[in-house]
Amino acid sequence: MQTLSENRCFDGTQGVYSHRSDCCGCDMTFGLFLPAEARQGPVPLLWYLSGLTCTHENAMTKAGAQAWAAEQGIAVIFPDTSPRGDHVADDAAYDLGQGASFYVDATQSPWAANFKMWSYLADELPDLVFENFPVERERQAITGHSMGGHGALTLAMAHPGRFASVSAFAPIAHPSHSEWGGKQLLAYLGDKEWHRHDATIQMKSRGFDGPVLIDQGTTDQFLNLLKPECLAEAMMTRRQPGQFRMQRGYDHSYFFVSTFMEDHVNFHAEALYSL
Amino acid sequence: MQTLSENRCFDGTQGVYSHRSDCCGCDMTFGLFLPAEARQGPVPLLWYLSGLTCTHENAMTKAGAQAWAAEQGIAVIFPDTSPRGDHVADDAAYDLGQGASFYVDATQSPWAANFKMWSYLADELPDLVFENFPVERERQAITGHSMGGHGALTLAMAHPGRFASVSAFAPIAHPSHSEWGGKQLLAYLGDKEWHRHDATIQMKSRGFDGPVLIDQGTTDQFLNLLKPECLAEAMMTRRQPGQFRMQRGYDHSYFFVSTFMEDHVNFHAEALYSL
Numbered sequence: 001m002q003t004l005s006e007n008r009c010f011d012g013t014q015g016v017y018s019h020r021s022d023c024c025g026c027d028m029t030f031g032l033f034l035p036a037e038a039r040q041g042p043v044p045l046l047w048y049l050s051g052l053t054c055t056h057e058n059a060m061t062k063a064g065a066q067a068w069a070a071e072q073g074i075a076v077i078f079p080d081t082s083p084r085g086d087h088v089a090d091d092a093a094y095d096l097g098q099g100a101s102f103y104v105d106a107t108q109s110p111w112a113a114n115f116k117m118w119s120y121l122a123d124e125l126p127d128l129v130f131e132n133f134p135v136e137r138e139r140q141a142i143t144g145h146s147m148g149g150h151g152a153l154t155l156a157m158a159h160p161g162r163f164a165s166v167s168a169f170a171p172i173a174h175p176s177h178s179e180w181g182g183k184q185l186l187a188y189l190g191d192k193e194w195h196r197h198d199a200t201i202q203m204k205s206r207g208f209d210g211p212v213l214i215d216q217g218t219t220d221q222f223l224n225l226l227k228p229e230c231l232a233e234a235m236m237t238r239r240q241p242g243q244f245r246m247q248r249g250y251d252h253s254y255f256f257v258s259t260f261m262e263d264h265v266n267f268h269a270e271a272l273y274s275l
Numbered sequence: 276m277q278t279l280s281e282n283r284c285f286d287g288t289q290g291v292y293s294h295r296s297d298c299c300g301c302d303m304t305f306g307l308f309l310p311a312e313a314r315q316g317p318v319p320l321l322w323y324l325s326g327l328t329c330t331h332e333n334a335m336t337k338a339g340a341q342a343w344a345a346e347q348g349i350a351v352i353f354p355d356t357s358p359r360g361d362h363v364a365d366d367a368a369y370d371l372g373q374g375a376s377f378y379v380d381a382t383q384s385p386w387a388a389n390f391k392m393w394s395y396l397a398d399e400l401p402d403l404v405f406e407n408f409p410v411e412r413e414r415q416a417i418t419g420h421s422m423g424g425h426g427a428l429t430l431a432m433a434h435p436g437r438f439a440s441v442s443a444f445a446p447i448a449h450p451s452h453s454e455w456g457g458k459q460l461l462a463y464l465g466d467k468e469w470h471r472h473d474a475t476i477q478m479k480s481r482g483f484d485g486p487v488l489i490d491q492g493t494t495d496q497f498l499n500l501l502k503p504e505c506l507a508e509a510m511m512t513r514r515q516p517g518q519f520r521m522q523r524g525y526d527h528s529y530f531f532v533s534t535f536m537e538d539h540v541n542f543h544a545e546a547l548y549s550l
Contacts, residue, residue, distance in 0.1 A: 007525075007526055007528050007530040007531070008492070008494070008524040008525045008526065008530065008531065008534075009530035009531075009533070009534055010533075010534045011534070014530050061336070061337045061529065062336050062337060064339045064342060064533070066530075066533070066534075067339060067342070067533070067534075067537070217283070219283070249283040250282075250283045251282055251283065253282050254336065255282040255283065255284035255289050255341070256282070256283065256284075258284070258285075258339070258341070258342070259283075259284055259285045259286070259341075259342075262342070
């Protein structure tokens with residue numbers, strides 16, 4: 001593992017690291033914020049998964065999470081959104097290939113060679129992070145924005161007992177029934193296993209074993225692609241503990257994410273410190 | 276004036292606007308955050324001047340000012356750092372020309388044609404903003420980072436009575452005696468008027484008629500160019516009301532700026548609401 005940068009931030013450290021990923025067959029980069037408390041011993045860890053076109057950097061510089069994470073004494077990890085490199089398959093469209101993994105393990109050519117983000121986030125990156133940094137495997141929570149909200153919800157529901165809480169900002173909520181999802185799931189998975197990567201379907205069939213918080217803006221320019229109503233209906237039909245908040249006047253940008261970041265970090269901190 | 280974008284942000288609005296600048300002979304872009312209170316009537320205005328290579332966008336997306344400005348009910352304006360355009364003079368170096376105005380009115384060729392950022396910030400942009408937005412001319416404060424800290428300090432001291440308070444993050448404190456400044460002042464001004472654009476000299480000769488707050492990181496990679504000790508010595512020799520804070524372990528990045536933004540916004544709010 002290589003340290004690309006470390007900056008003092010809210011009395012903690014905002015680091016950027018790269019490492020060889022066996023899973024993805026390429027070098028991967030991630031950001032990790034460690035609060036001051038991590039200098040004394042291990043702290044809880046919040047995962048933040050980003051949306052289409054993002055790298056590890058967008059949320060790290062624009063979401064404002066460090067202010068609140070520092071206050072709560074929790075670490076935040078910002079993984080990349082896909083494998084990267086000249087030898088890694090890509091597509092001219094912004095919503096397929098590099099920067100647009102949809103957090104699945106691809107089975108179809110040409111994607112299957114490198115696009116193993118599900119395994120990367122579920123296994124490889126956690127092993128690396130818990131071995132190398134003062135963060136607690138027993139206290140994890142997960143959130144994300146847009147495609148990252150989709151990733152956070154599906155990973156959380158697929159790993160009962162791992163995450164104390166899950167939240168999402170404007171998640172892609174029903175990808176198997178949307179143009180944000182249908183195209184990509186077909187490319188990466190063929191016609192199989194779509195249900196495992198659809199938060200609405202997973203919410204209906206198994207739900208999450210902890211609290212859920214979803215924020216969605218009423219003037220999000222992608223509402224028709226995100227399908228928040230499907231996830232909300234699934235949550236409430238299941239009697240899933242949690243809340244779905246429709247926020248008047250907010251769109252899909254990081255101005256929306258940063259506005260509600262304090263609520264999300266505090267929501268996760270409460271769950272993490274109740275463990 | 277054209278609206279380029281408006282995003283809901285912390286219950287207020289983060290807008291980006293462009294307009295023809297007579298001063299600079301080109302179109303100029305600025306960001307303006309208006310808190311929710313601005314929907315009821317005029318609010319105080321905090322100016323944020325950015326550093327070398329920045330546009331109106333860097334601080335707007337990375338400094339985290341909106342969270343605290345929203346809490347205090349004050350607007351924040353993010354001007355660009357120079358004139359822009361194919362017809363505007365430029366230089367291959369990152370620290371001269373576009374993105375590097377040093378906030379002066381250039382008198383030397385080829386810069387004199389467009390590089391009038393002093394007049395733009397002192398006169399033209401304020402007139403535009405106070406005419407078009409619910410912000411109070413009687414309640415202004417100013418801050419900035421690096422080259423923007425230099426701009427904030429020199430503008431504030433040159434306009435007694437205009438700004439309730441001034442602050443800076445790692446300002447270029449003594450440009451007439453630094454490679455960050457000497458090169459640019461020579462290019463823009465020839466050998467004249469450098470003292471008007473040197474915060475240390477201005478602090479020695481006239482000071483500021485309100486409180487001053489300076490933050491500087493101890494591990495800033497540009498300490499030798501910034502010369503904080505010169506400004507601190509000038510402030511304390513003058514008995515300038517205010518404080519100069521040397522922050523252990525922080526560098527020159529926006530991770531440093533965002534860490535102390537809450538303090539700066541609250542500092543200005545206190546001065547603005549005491550008027």
